[in-house]
Amino acid sequence: MRTLIRGGTVVTATGASAADVLIDGETVAALLDPVHTGALVGAADRTIDASGKYVIPGGIDVHTHLDMPFGGTFSADDFETGTRAAAWGGTTSLVDFAVQPKGGSLRETLDTWHAKAEGKASIDYGFHMIVSDVNSQTLKEMDVLVGEGVTSFKMFMAYPGVFYATDGEILQAMQRAASSGATIMMHAENGIAIDVLVAQALASGRTDPGWHGRTRPPELEGEATARAIRLAQVSGAPLYIVHLSAQQALAAVTEARDEGRNVFAETCPQYLYLSQEDLDAPGFEGAKYVCSPPVRPKDHWAHLWRGLRTNDLSIVSTDHCPFCFKEQKELGRGDFSKIPNGMPGIEHRVDLLHQGVVDGELSLARWVEVNSTTPARMFGLYPRKGTIAPGSDADIVVYDPALRHVLSAETHHMAVDYSAYEGRQVQGGVSAVFSRGEVLVSDRRWHGQAGRGRFLPRGACQYLR
Ligand code: URP
Ligand code: ZN
Ligand code: ZN
Numbered sequence: 001m002r003t004l005i006r007g008g009t010v011v012t013a014t015g016a017s018a019a020d021v022l023i024d025g026e027t028v029a030a031l032l033d034p035v036h037t038g039a040l041v042g043a044a045d046r047t048i049d050a051s052g053k054y055v056i057p058g059g060i061d062v063h064t065h066l067d068m069p070f071g072g073t074f075s076a077d078d079f080e081t082g083t084r085a086a087a088w089g090g091t092t093s094l095v096d097f098a099v100q101p102k103g104g105s106l107r108e109t110l111d112t113w114h115a116k117a118e119g120k121a122s123i124d125y126g127f128h129m130i131v132s133d134v135n136s137q138t139l140k141e142m143d144v145l146v147g148e149g150v151t152s153f154k155m156f157m158a159y160p161g162v163f164y165a166t167d168g169e170i171l172q173a174m175q176r177a178a179s180s181g182a183t184i185m186m187h188a189e190n191g192i193a194i195d196v197l198v199a200q201a202l203a204s205g206r207t208d209p210g211w212h213g214r215t216r217p218p219e220l221e222g223e224a225t226a227r228a229i230r231l232a233q234v235s236g237a238p239l240y241i242v243h244l245s246a247q248q249a250l251a252a253v254t255e256a257r258d259e260g261r262n263v264f265a266e267t268c269p270q271y272l273y274l275s276q277e278d279l280d281a282p283g284f285e286g287a288k289y290v291c292s293p294p295v296r297p298k299d300h301w302a303h304l305w306r307g308l309r310t311n312d313l314s315i316v317s318t319d320h321c322p323f324c325f326k327e328q329k330e331l332g333r334g335d336f337s338k339i340p341n342g343m344p345g346i347e348h349r350v351d352l353l354h355q356g357v358v359d360g361e362l363s364l365a366r367w368v369e370v371n372s373t374t375p376a377r378m379f380g381l382y383p384r385k386g387t388i389a390p391g392s393d394a395d396i397v398v399y400d401p402a403l404r405h406v407l408s409a410e411t412h413h414m415a416v417d418y419s420a421y422e423g424r425q426v427q428g429g430v431s432a433v434f435s436r437g438e439v440l441v442s443d444r445r446w447h448g449q450a451g452r453g454r455f456l457p458r459g460a461c462q463y464l465r
Contacts (some may be wrong), residue, residue: 067116079096196404355428
């Protein structure tokens with residue numbers, strides 16, 4: 001099957017130009033100067049008119065939690081609903097987190113996550129591994145997983161008694177990662193101090209969702225981020241700070257990068273668009289916005305946009321971890337610490353970032369870079385993913401920059417009963433989505449198939465100095 005995408009503006013991380021794209025089977029065959037495309041039209045089986053639209057590499061969301069056990073329940077999207085919603089929003093690959101149970105083996109955990117995805121995913125997917133139990137067996141298994149294309153391991157300085165690892169355990173895992181070429185991903189919040197603040201708040205009758213934010217102050221994210229950076233320095237491992245939300249944490253990352261260290265960070269749309277005001281919504285409404293680290297006071301937003309421009313923040317991922325308001329978020333009525341942590345967003349990342357372009361926060365090329373190209377390079381998928389170039393997988397989004405639409409639970413495709421962005425109008429939306437040359441979305445219709453998505457074994461981070 002040969003497909004010609006004609007008349008659009010191809011945008012990659014290096015800039016925008018008028019070009020036509022020829023897809024042959026699953027990969028990109030050529031980028032053509034439109035002046036010379038005419039002769040090829042007859043040779044294509046199908047031609048897509050992209051006039052007035054951008055043609056961009058499919059989005060890559062490197063932080064999702066599909067079908068994940070957490071807080072006594074499971075995230076609401078599984079690999080079928082979650083990957084479909086991702087594709088509707090212009091994301092064609094994701095990297096999800098497998099979660100080692102305490103006492104469990106990494107190898108068996110990986111098999112469990114393969115089984116969760118197989119037969120369900122409609123886009124390509126890889127895995128990171130959450131290490132919640134550092135011991136000699138786990139450390140050995142980290143090397144085995146690297147050999148199977150799982151080259152990144154998430155650890156937690158938060159959630160004592162659940163995922164939390166001590167500094168000593170973190171250092172050991174980092175040393176192992178340094179020797180095998182893997183990356184350590186860090187949830188950097190000082191969970192020991194946070195638990196004290198949470199207990200104090202609850203003891204004085206402060207039980208509303210807004211207290212989730214107040215008991216996880218930005219200083220404790222900044223402190224943990226700085227500590228993780230020094231542990232990584234001592235061990236020699238590359239470090240990737242996940243879901244960075246606070247200007248104090250960004251300052252620590254910026255300093256490390258200025259020192260030339262292999263330290264990287266992502267933020268998420270919720271930290272660019274939502275705030276403590278949302279957590280303080282009347283009644284129990286604020287529970288919809290409970291995630292960790294928490295959404296911050298609005299004055300952090302400008303720092304994060306600045307970090308995205310300067311590459312101190314390299315990636316925007318979603319940390320998609322949806323829990324329905326009814327029955328799931330409600331587990332924390334009367335005690336904010338029992339609200340399952342996490343928010344839905346897998347469908348809206350590309351649009352919310354494009355809104356950043358419309359608002360003058362990001363250039364077009366930077367939009368593509370933080371959305372697709374850097375995620376591919378950071379997690380060992382480039383150039384198969386993350387660009388439009390001969391030989392790359394034909395994961396392509398035809399994007400209409402003029403389309404205005406309103407985000408709402410009424411229209412989204414995520415299996416969750418609320419939208420964190422209910423009623424927000426955005427400019428820009430997906431017109432067609434291709435994954436390895438197959439149409440998943442066009443004319444507002446779904447053409448994809450559960451189970452067509454393939455596992456992506458990944459290489460090492462491609463930015464290491
Ligand atoms: O609140 C969050 N972020 N939930 C998902 C788990 C995590 O820490 O990434
Ligand atoms: Zn986390
Ligand atoms: Zn997460």
